[in-house]
Amino acid sequence: MTSRIVQTTPIEGQKPGTSGLRKKTAVFRTPGYLENFVQCIFDGTGGAAGKTYVVGGDGRFFNREATRTIIRMAAANGAAGLIVGQNGILSTPAASNLIRKYKTDGGIILSASHNPGGENGDFGVKFNAANGGPAPEKITDAIFAKTLEIKEYKIAEEGAGDIGTLGSFTVGDCKVDVIDSVDDYETLMQELFDFDAISTLFAGGFRICFDAMHAVTGPYATRILEGTLGAPKGSVINAVPSPDFGGGHPDPNPVWAEELVAIMGDDDAPDFGAASDGDGDRNMIMGKGAFVSPSDSLALLTAYAHLAPAYSGKLVGVARSMPTSQAVDLVAERMGIPCFETPTGWKFFGNLLDAGKATLCGEESAGTGSNHIREKDGLWAVLLWLNILARDGRDIVQLRADHWRSFGRNYYSRHDYEEIPTEAAEALMTALRMRLADLPGTTVAGMQVSTADDFAYRDPVDRSLTEHQGVRIVFTDGSRFVMRLSGTGTQGATLRVYLERFVDRSGDHMQDVQVALSPVIAAADTLAEITKHTGRSGADVIT
């Protein structure tokens, strides 16, 4: 193999965010942009020589081309082997599984997750470490440091081989195995869940609608749900991945998954509805006419996970990101297991999972997962739900109502203000932070503030400290709001306002969510002066 050393210079802004480097596709396609970052992944992790990696992505525009570039660069940098999903396709959870199963040194995953794709959409690259999880900050910091001093990258002169056909080939000394994207993932799911019980459920007439949103879970869900488990043909909709996700926004929430919401609102709705995102790590769960919030879903899965073989008697602890509602805390408390609170970003669960401190993890942003891999996993959540419903017998809406009667309800919503000028967003956060010390004891919108802080996290395993992870204002009745700026956007800043109000076991659990939260919404507006700073009279997306 002849490889070429290409002289280059640092490119500004290659700092990984909440989940890897995400930019407009056009930015990633500028000459040298992808190459610089990939070289820095290798250089920032001690070089690629002799190492093995998993490579694949969610199939969005530029996925295939980027996969081929990475193969040529890995070979030129001396990598010993690559496991590549056929056509460069791997869901994020499937990639995490492959890294762990075949004990590779890590993986390069091409995805901007729930962000829209296509020529004018977003693209992303993230490095996952040998545990299968998103690289922790010490690694992303090292990669970023390399982007500031890079002088050259290496790339093989020869082509990347045929990634459309299953089998093996070599690029120089690097062996490339092109594998079926679904096989290993399905095997793992069969080990975790009671597939017989789920098949019996479907055989009895239970109906599901799974919206793959034209994204990567299409082939996974079709094979597993319709193929192996016997759900009726057509149960998976929007099942063929497309480079621009059918022109849609592959974010499984009630706003973007409107087709599913309409189907589940029909008189003849299926028993269970679900959706997953661009790269297959998020999930949205619905019953007939009912959206199950991700925070409630995490609480319910924790309460009933024992019905699945992999988790029966095995729950050692749970973890949630700080802005996620405290519904799961109540379940953990009753079960007598610890509940950890981490910053936003799946990478923060890695140490807890590796150290055996947590079994299930979840986030308000539609992510749920367990110790089976080191990523959140959309289809896993759907299968765990199906396993629970198959074994419990109640329908999902009844199960949730009974849960609220037993634990109380944490009303919850997130209000997003998108693409606001970065300076305005930062000014808002700075002004709020400066008031924190004076807030306890004051009354806002009829509610008294009990505590106000800027969340900092001391990792219980490696003792690392992560600061400024979101402002928390908690009121004396247990209600709270949290504000932080998103780390996954590609244009301007997105302000996220997370709102929560607890209503106890005997309270009214059937209120409209926004109405139930109205005092907290008013308090957030008053304290943060959102309209003054952003010029917006309301949120762009309410979920």
Ligand code: G16
């Ligand atoms: C990523 C992270 C999640 C995080 C989410 C939202 O998800 O893996 O842990 O909750 O972004 O982050 P932010 O609020 O900073 O936009 P994904 O599915 O985009 O990889």
